[in-house]
Amino acid sequence: MKTLTSSYLTLTIGGHLKKEIDAYVEYAHKVGGQEIDPEEMVRLMLWHFFETTEEFSWKKKTRIL
Numbered sequence: 001m002k003t004l005t006s007s008y009l010t011l012t013i014g015g016h017l018k019k020e021i022d023a024y025v026e027y028a029h030k031v032g033g034q035e036i037d038p039e040e041m042v043r044l045m046l047w048h049f050f051e052t053t054e055e056f057s058w059k060k061k062t063r064i065l
Contacts, residue, residue: 011042 013021021038028034050056 011046013042 021042025036025038025041028036
């Protein structure tokens, strides 16, 4: 498990993606009883994106994020 530190950037999510994230959080709570912090989920999604996207391989070398 990775420990995340304070954010270095502000991420604004609007429109369709915000609705989808909110719907997922609500679904996880209703179906699995999971309490999910939407902000934490977005940070984890962003981290996963950087970890798995080849164009961001520079991050792995410098450990920025």
